[in-house]
Amino acid sequence: MTVRLLIVDDHAIVRDGLRGLFTGADGYLVVGEAGDGEEAIAVARRTRPDVVLMDLRMPRLGGAEAIRRLRREAPDIRVLVLTTYDTDEDVLPAIEAGATGYLLKDASRPELLRALEATVRGRAVLAPAAAELLMSRVRAAADGALSRRELEVLTLTARGATNRETAAELFITVATVKTHLQHIYAKLGVTDRTEAVAVAYERGLLRGGQDR
Template identity: 45%
Template sequence: MNDVIRVVLADDHALVRAGLEQLLAGSGDISVVGTAADGEQAVDLACSLQPDVVLMDLQMPGVDGVSATREIRSRAAGVDVLVLTSYSDGGRILAALDAGAVGYLLKDAEPDEVMEGIRAVRRGESPLHPKAARQLLGARTGETGVELTPREHAVLELLRDGFSHHEVARRLGLSERTVKAHLISACARIGVADSDAAVEWLRRQGT
């Protein structure tokens, strides 16, 4: 059972929750330990059950997915949030990443992509749907000013100085998953596809 990834599903559509639960039940290595119909329930389940991953929709009544993600990261820091939504606009993606989501998938993804996204989060990776990545890059086209958060800037600085993800995490007092979440958010803000390009961008800024 130690290899089973424990997941909470958060989506306001009962049919979607049921479909996802059935899909994940057949994976062999993913177990749905709870389902939530809104953000408030998702936060409560994340805190009480301490799953490995919360698969989070964004548009829900009451507490939305972005607010719920922020609350989970604050109150259940060991729980990772993976967004699964219909929305691929750059603003929503950045808002979710800013709130602490470690990955962003779209509901038009293939079933195997959803399962692999959950596994990627468990491995400490930050899965990003290709369509969402293109939207982020498009949203950055023509922008002259990029403002990173202090934490994103610190992560890039340490990577620029030659530190590994593990070393960056240790120096900043973060988990490696959180470091990678900050990194993917920084890449999205800058409008680049990977950490090497983000570090090169930082070098060009002279900061």
């Protein structure tokens, strides 16, 4: 079986390097390349890859939203994230969007090939940093604790900031802000931002009172 690959990265030199890597690898065929999420979706429609190697921070359309749209259009496509970033703003939205695996660009060639083999089989593959972050989030969710970033989002929300204003302040996307808010609601047992702020003040998670 030959695995059909689509390489998505906004840096041509990275795409060239990956294409060169798979040119000499048995069982893999690069069927397309894309420089951003919008182009990735268009190329995927034409080439029908088995696996997409997806960067995250790209112009026009980022990787997480591209993953969500690809998975919606073609649920059988596997997506292996290959990125430089391992923060919660990158890892969590990508996994929630439907990425099969998450690997960092400092991975060795054997590590990448092993990750691809696992991805083809539908097995989750996580870089150690990403796995540690997810485990810490699971533990935090179990005891209801908010992460540092969630507290930042909640603090700005309490000050009346919109999702767009919060995103600009924290240098994250609006979609990521919404994801954080959903996690906050779940942990606090509320359904909207007004309740979240009120409960946070009651529990002492926010300071200064609601009339600040």
